[in-house]
Amino acid sequence: MVDEVKAEGKGRRVLWQDSESLAFLSSGRKERKDFHIDPSDEVTLQLSGVQNLVYIDSEGKQQTAVIKAGQMLLCPGGVPHSPRVEENSWFIVFERKRKSGEQDYFTWYCDNCGEKxxxxAVEVGDYRQDPVSQVHQRFYDDERLRTCTKCGHTMPVPPP
Ligand SMILES: [Fe+2]
Incomplete structure (x- = not known):
């Protein structure tokens, strides 16, 4: 299936979004920097390559969980996390389908000084509409949003 999704030129595909759960296959995003706060648990099954899941622990410190091919990791609901992928990283993520009105959060911190x-906050709704890409597009399309008010650094747009 990875080859099929690669052939489509896409980096992800929703596998199902039914009953109480959803699953998607993904190759991650280049130079991803935002932290996602999901109200639901997320379970990652790494199929190939390596994923460095940077997360913020209960003391506010950044930690990294390295997920290698064949390994699984549970990221509990509410833990801010940022999947940073290496070459040829493909993985499946299992999540709970969101309830109506539930919100996910996305946060970017300045590369230069660490300021938020x-x-x-977004209602992700239908995962097939790729809500995460929509949030990223809004952020990267607007230079004001990605310019730090504390130090003036502008976050660069990641490669396509
Ligand atoms: Fe800054």
Whole structure:
């Protein structure tokens, strides 16, 4: 299936979104920097390559969980996490389908000084509409949103 999704030129595909759960296959995003706060648990099954899941622990410190091919990791609901992938990283993520009105959050911190520069709440709704890409597009399309008010650094747009 990875080959099929690669052939489509896409980096992800929703496998199902039914009953109480959803699952998607993904190759991650290049130079991903935002932290996602999901109200539901997320279970990652790494199929190939390596994923460095950077997360913020209960004391506010950044930690990294390295997930290698064949390994699984549970990221509990509410833990801010940022999947940073290496070459040829493919993985499946299992999540709970969100309830109506439930919100996910996305936060970017300044590369230069660490200040929180953008924080947004979204109802992700239908995963097939790729809500995460929509949030990323809004952020990267607007230079004001990605410019730090504390130090003036502008976050660069990641490669396509
Ligand atoms: Fe800054």
């Amino acid at each position: 520069i953008y924080h947004v």
